[in-house]
Amino acid sequence: MDAVARPTASYAQRIAFVSEMAARLHRYGTTAQRLEATITALSHRLDLECEAWSNPTGLILSFNEPGKPMGSSDTTRVIRLPPGENDLHKLSEADRIAEAVAMGQMSIAQGHTALRTLDRPPKTRTRVMQVLAFGLAAAAVAGLWRLPWLDIATAAVTGLLIGLLDQFTSSRPALKEASDALAALTAGAAITLVAALIGPLNLNSVVIASLVVLLPGMAITNAMNELSSQHWVSGTVRFAGALTTVIKLTVGAIIAVQLLDILGVQPQVRAWRPQPDWVVWLAMVLAAFAFAVLFKASRRDYPWVMGAAIAGYLIAINAGAAWGSPAGIFVSALVLTAAGNAFGRWMQRPGAVIRLPGIIMLVPGSASLRGLLTLVQQQDVDAGQSALLGVTNIVMALVAGLLFGNLLMPARKNL
Numbered sequence: 191m192d193a194v195a196r197p198t199a200s201y202a203q204r205i206a207f208v209s210e211m212a213a214r215l216h217r218y219g220t221t222a223q224r225l226e227a228t229i230t231a232l233s234h235r236l237d238l239e240c241e242a243w244s245n246p247t248g249l250i251l252s253f254n255e256p257g258k259p260m261g262s263s264d265t266t267r268v269i270r271l272p273p274g275e276n277d278l279h280k281l282s283e284a285d286r287i288a289e290a291v292a293m294g295q296m297s298i299a300q301g302h303t304a305l306r307t308l309d310r311p312p313k314t315r316t317r318v319m320q321v322l323a324f325g326l327a328a329a330a331v332a333g334l335w336r337l338p339w340l341d342i343a344t345a346a347v348t349g350l351l352i353g354l355l356d357q358f359t360s361s362r363p364a365l366k367e368a369s370d371a372l373a374a375l376t377a378g379a380a381i382t383l384v385a386a387l388i389g390p391l392n393l394n395s396v397v398i399a400s401l402v403v404l405l406p407g408m409a410i411t412n413a414m415n416e417l418s419s420q421h422w423v424s425g426t427v428r429f430a431g432a433l434t435t436v437i438k439l440t441v442g443a444i445i446a447v448q449l450l451d452i453l454g455v456q457p458q459v460r461a462w463r464p465q466p467d468w469v470v471w472l473a474m475v476l477a478a479f480a481f482a483v484l485f486k487a488s489r490r491d492y493p494w495v496m497g498a499a500i501a502g503y504l505i506a507i508n509a510g511a512a513w514g515s516p517a518g519i520f521v522s523a524l525v526l527t528a529a530g531n532a533f534g535r536w537m538q539r540p541g542a543v544i545r546l547p548g549i550i551m552l553v554p555g556s557a558s559l560r561g562l563l564t565l566v567q568q569q570d571v572d573a574g575q576s577a578l579l580g581v582t583n584i585v586m587a588l589v590a591g592l593l594f595g596n597l598l599m600p601a602r603k604n605l
Contacts, residue, residue, distance in 0.1 A: 523591020
């Protein structure tokens, strides 16, 4: 897109605005290739030249002003940031503000003010909804797997405990680094006690369902997507972070089970999946709602987010039944990526509102954790290799779907 007329804001003000926008897009979970393309396009429209470099823990932005002698206006910003978390509401608002500033409908100063309004602390109601969504997502995933009612109830209660723990550790940096291991330790201990004192459970499945919100399936998918887009550093770092998360979750769950075993607590384990189809359908709707809350979507976007999550799951299940599971995941990712790009083109909104929830129930987080748990518990390399192969197939199908979906319907905007 051609640059607009030279803005009235100074060179330094324009740089400050673009830098602030880049940092926010990073915090709201934007992948490297989409963030860099967005910031490059925004800079061009504000009559700046920007070379952007993004990785999961920071940004480097190099600016210069067109028409000035080389080296006379070069400015470089290095911004250190924690890994981002998906926030569809703030992402949509940041996109709206960037578009308004680029079109001249809002001044740079007004854009800064509008961005600062996004920093308001979440209301108590929002925090409560986030905790409840942890429990609802855990129960819904257990229902999708047709686990017995005791398993579903145990997953729901454990999910609530993990949601409360997440709220407690999120504002305490000293505990933040160990939060995944603490959550898995809590889940492993609570579920093992239920299996020992109340009734038999599908132990590993319930542990994984209760931890579903913390699983790094989306991070693994984004990492492979970045690697396939030749963003080697960002993809490698993101993949290493996802692998570390899986290891911390596995270590926490295994420590809980082993400690209780030393204390003489022996869980009753039973592989049983008795639920009828109506439970699966109800669980699918509840999972879609839970992920709409967890992705922090605006209320007006709930129908879009839930519809995308349900459509992605149904396409994967039905296409998988016809042509095999990897083909089903590929078709689902392709359709939802194209639909997200079409949404961005026609609704003038970020395609992530459709794309992210559309693939969330396809990502390989549960498969990776299940494989590592099996490997550690059974000390069986063949089991670990089989799980790794399954995760690889899922990731390959997802990345192929994302790439060909972008070819099928090119995006109007990069978010």
